[in-house]
Amino acid sequence: xxxxxxxxxxxxxxxxxxxxxxxxxxxxxxxxxxxxxxxxxxxxxxxxxxxxxxxxxxxxxxxxxxxxxxxxxxxxxxxxxxxxxxxxxxxxxxxxxxxxxxxxxxxxxxxxxxxxxxxxxxxxxxxxxxxxxxxxxxxxxxxxxxxxxxxxxxxxxxxxxxxxxxxxxxxxxxxxxxxxxxxxxxxxxxxxxxxxxxxxxxxxxxxxxxxxxxxxxxxxxxxxxxxxxxxxxxxxxxxxxxxxxxxxxxxxxxxxxxxxxxxxxxxxxxxxxxxxxxxxxxxxxxxxxxxxxxxxxxxxxxxxxxxxxxxxxxxxxxxxxxxxxxxxxxxxxxxxxxxxxxxxxxxxxxxxxxxxxxxxxxxxxxxxxxxxxxxxxxxxxxxxxxxxxxxxxxxxxxxxxxxxxxxxxxxxxxxxxxxxxxxxxxxxxxxxxxxxxxxxxxxxxxxxxxxxxxxxxxxxxxxxxxxxxxxxxxxxxx
Amino acid sequence: xxxxxxxxxxxxxxxxxxxxxxxxxxxxxxxxxxxxxxxxxxxxxxxxxxxxxxxxxxxxxxxxxxxxxxxxxxxxxxxxxxxxxxxxxxxxxxxxxxxxxxxxxxxxxxxxxxxxxxxxxxxxxxxxxxxxxxxxxxxxxxxxxxxxxxxxxxxxxxxxxxxxxxxxxxxxxxxxxxxxxxxxxxxxxxxxxxxxxxxxxxxxxxxxxxxx
Numbered sequence: 299x300x301x302x303x304x305x306x307x308x309x310x311x312x313x314x315x316x317x318x319x320x321x322x323x324x325x326x327x328x329x330x331x332x333x334x335x336x337x338x339x340x341x342x343x344x345x346x347x348x349x350x351x352x353x354x355x356x357x358x359x360x361x362x363x364x365x366x367x368x369x370x371x372x373x374x375x376x377x378x379x380x381x382x383x384x385x386x387x388x389x390x391x392x393x394x395x396x397x398x399x400x401x402x403x404x405x406x407x408x409x410x411x412x413x414x415x416x417x418x419x420x421x422x423x424x425x426x427x428x429x430x431x432x433x434x435x436x437x438x439x440x441x442x443x444x445x446x447x448x449x450x451x452x453x454x455x456x457x458x459x460x461x462x463x464x465x466x467x468x469x470x471x472x473x474x475x476x477x478x479x480x481x482x483x484x485x486x487x488x489x490x491x492x493x494x495x496x497x498x499x500x501x502x503x504x505x506x507x508x509x510x511x512x513x514x515x516x517x518x519x520x521x522x523x524x525x526x527x528x529x530x531x532x533x534x535x536x537x538x539x540x541x542x543x544x545x546x547x548x549x550x551x552x553x554x555x556x557x558x559x560x561x562x563x564x565x566x567x568x569x570x571x572x573x574x575x576x577x578x579x580x581x582x583x584x585x586x587x588x589x590x591x592x593x594x595x596x597x598x599x600x601x602x603x604x605x606x607x608x609x610x611x612x613x614x615x616x617x618x619x620x621x622x623x624x625x626x627x628x629x630x631x632x633x634x635x636x637x638x639x640x641x642x643x644x645x646x647x648x649x650x651x652x653x654x655x656x657x658x659x660x661x662x663x664x665x666x667x668x669x670x671x672x673x674x675x676x677x678x679x680x681x682x683x684x685x686x687x688x689x690x691x692x693x694x695x696x697x698x699x700x701x702x703x704x705x706x707x708x709x710x711x712x713x714x715x716x717x718x719x720x721x722x723x724x725x726x727x728x729x730x731x732x733x734x735x736x737x738x739x740x741x742x743x744x745x746x747x748x749x750x751x752x753x754x755x756x757x758x759x760x761x762x763x764x765x766x767x768x769x770x771x772x773x774x775x776x
Numbered sequence: 777x778x779x780x781x782x783x784x785x786x787x788x789x790x791x792x793x794x795x796x797x798x799x800x801x802x803x804x805x806x807x808x809x810x811x812x813x814x815x816x817x818x819x820x821x822x823x824x825x826x827x828x829x830x831x832x833x834x835x836x837x838x839x840x841x842x843x844x845x846x847x848x849x850x851x852x853x854x855x856x857x858x859x860x861x862x863x864x865x866x867x868x869x870x871x872x873x874x875x876x877x878x879x880x881x882x883x884x885x886x887x888x889x890x891x892x893x894x895x896x897x898x899x900x901x902x903x904x905x906x907x908x909x910x911x912x913x914x915x916x917x918x919x920x921x922x923x924x925x926x927x928x929x930x931x932x933x934x935x936x937x938x939x940x941x942x943x944x945x946x947x948x949x950x951x952x953x954x955x956x957x958x959x960x961x962x963x964x965x966x967x968x969x970x971x972x973x974x975x976x977x978x979x980x981x982x983x984x985x986x987x988x
Contacts, residue, residue, distance in 0.1 A: 415945070449923065453914065456930055460907065463937045466945050478945045494889055 300347045301355050304338050304365070304406045307331070312399035316392070324395040325380050331399050332369075332376035335406070339369045343759075353480055354413040359766035360552075363618055364545045365409035367625045370748070371537045372402050374741040375530050378633050381737030382530055385640055393430050401427035401534065408542040414462045414479040417546055421458070421510060424539055425451045431531040432523055443519075443526035450509060450519040458506020458546075461499045465550070468495035481549055485770075488556035496554060497562050503550045504566060510543035511600045512593075513570045514577035521581070524593035529636025532589060536596045536632060537625035544603050544621050548771055551607050555772035560610070567608025572698060574601025579705045582712030586647045588635050591716050592628070595671055598709055599624045605702070606686040607771065609693050614773025616685030618764055619756075623678035626749045627670045633742035634664035638720050640738075643731030652725035657734050661721040663742045668717045670749045672710045678752030685776060778896060781821040785902040788814050788936070789879060792909040792929050796871050801921055805849045808925050808932075812841025815932055822896055822939060833942065837935075845928065853921055866916040878908035899940055906933030 311331035318324050342357055343366065349356035357365075375398070404423035411417035425448075433444040466479055468491045476483040484491065509516040524532045554563045578598035585591045599620070606617025637660035639645045642653040654661035670677035673684075683706075690699040756764070765775035791814065794807035816838030819830045866874065882905035891897060910930025914923050 445920075449914075449927075452927060453911070453930070456927070456934055460934045460937060463934070463941060466941050470944065478941075492890060498889070 309403035378741035381735035454509025461502030464499035533632035536628035571604030613689030614771035615768035620682035809846035903936035
């Protein structure tokens with residue numbers, strides 16, 4: 299029952315939000331929904347509930363890690379929203395809180411689905427739930443962003459569905475008792491999956507889920523969407539939506555690995571991953587808009603996740619850990635940049651220069667985010683990137699590791715140049731916007747502490763969950 | 777009944793070509809509506825002893841793909857007063873040639889893949905061909921409404937492939953597809969409407985302010 303509550307509570311809350319009148323009531327409602335969800339996640343983490351609906355809805359270590367990550371990030375978004383909505387007009391108008399909660403419900407469905415079709419439905423719903431929030435300014439630019447987002451995502455999601463059907467076809471020769479498209483049964487009878495259909499399924503699911511993650515070359519919607527979306531929606535997309543899509547990719551990777559298709563899928567994952575890193579580095583260097591910069595940074599980190607999955611071994615552990623780190627860091631960065639945009643009164647790149655000079659707390663948090671996102675010690679991403687690099691060396695992919703290290707340096711320069719300008723650059727003469735707000739500082743501060751903690755030590759239960767999740771991906775803990 | 781199914785599948789491919797080869801937006805929508813009707817008849821032809829499940833699928837498909845969505849699209853073009861596709865990025869004769877190549881490729885690929893059991897032998901190549909034609913139309917046309925038609929054809933191809941699993945995989949898959957088509961086009965329709973109000977045009981190639 300708890301498992302269903304994880305999906306139904308935010309879904310019902312989303313419906314309830316549309317009935318509430320006035321933003322003054324909807325903001326506490328959002329906070330209440332987020333915190334209830336977080337408490338439910340804690341409850342299922344302590345006592346794992348039994349699967350429901352013939353095992354279609356279940357909780358395993360990998361699902362739990364994604365669920366907890368999204369839930370924690372969402373709680374931070376809800377806290378930030380309290381401060382944000384005091385100052386900015388509500389993105390998406392009346393639907394704002396409802397759409398956010400609907401996203402949480404859909405993301406929970408993705409995390410708990412052990413049935414590929416159900417997982418697909420959840421991913422589709424996450425895409426739709428966030429679309430109205432991108433189109434919040436009702437001008438030409440946000441219109442273009444939401445159009446690109448919808449067209450590219452919907453094509454990706456359609457191809458992913460075809461991949462799901464291929465997977466069902468691959469399973470057609472299995473024992474009659476096997477439940478169709480259920481992850482456990484696909485893995486249990488993996489040796490009876492038809493290789494050609496399985497590989498076709500993997501390619502389509504990689505393209506479909508990769509579009510949602512933003513792997514190059516399917517990333518083209520990302521800079522426009524992140525650039526136009528309000529900061530807190532950007533945080534949810536870069537940290538939450540991508541984690542859900544990563545889970546989908548991880549699940550099909552687990553099935554293909556169990557079926558012995560590893561030699562086929564690994565070069566694909568490594569190829570898309572390295573291409574994403576190259577594209578991200580190339581565009582980061584020339585980018586001036588901070589939010590678009592974060593989008594390319596997201597492309598980079600999605601590439602890292604794909605590389606981690608592709609190399610296997612400790613890389614799988616690194617990829618799952620990196621997914622958590624990425625979600626926390628992207629939340630931190632988008633919140634801090636959102637504060638800068640509010641401070642400057644506009645998101646225009648020129649006006650953001652020096653915007654955080656008079657807001658030292660946000661400036662400090664943005665700097666913390668910069669060092670964390672570029673994989674500097676002692677922050678979490680350093681450990682997870684180190685695990686992925688270590689796995690590459692261990693597997694003998696010296697060239698890929700060397701290229702990645704070089705790209706890290708390029709990416710650091712690209713990010714640092716622009717972010718330092720926002721924090722320390724010459725202040726622009728634009729009209730000053732609004733000042734700091736405790737809610738808008740608390741959310742990024744908590745995420746900064748989380749990222750720092752993950753870089754210093756990994757708690758026992760988390761380590762066990764990560765090791766188990768990596769195990770299902772055909773890898774292991776260091 | 778397999779002869780009927782074969783005929784229906786051929787007609788499905790033909791309707792994709794109709795949509796691909798016309799410059800008139802309304803003819804394009806008529807073609808996709810006809811395709812929806814054919815898709816609704818297919819489950820009945822493929823599984824003559826299907827029972828309530830198959831009938832439900834058939835009725836639902838006809839309702840959504842042949843009635844609701846085409847009407848919605850027609851409403852959108854009436855609101856925005858578009859009649860012709862303006863200079864597509866790939867000309868019509870060339871489009872048809874590419875379409876023929878796509879169909880040939882689909883049949884070539886399918887002959888290499890082992891067919892799922894209980895599936896009609898033409899179902900898989902027809903599905904792949906429809907997916908490719910839809911994707912091609914989506915990427916080469918500039919009018920938002922025609923792109924939506926392309927997306928619908930793409931979705932129809934996915935649906936065709938799903939028909940191989942009607943008896944083995946539960947109902948949920950079909951519901952997911954129909955819901956998806958409905959919602960995707962619905963929301964796209966709203967966006968199209970906004971594009972119209974924003975620039976008095978449905979040409980999504982105007983949308984190019986954001987680039988690197």
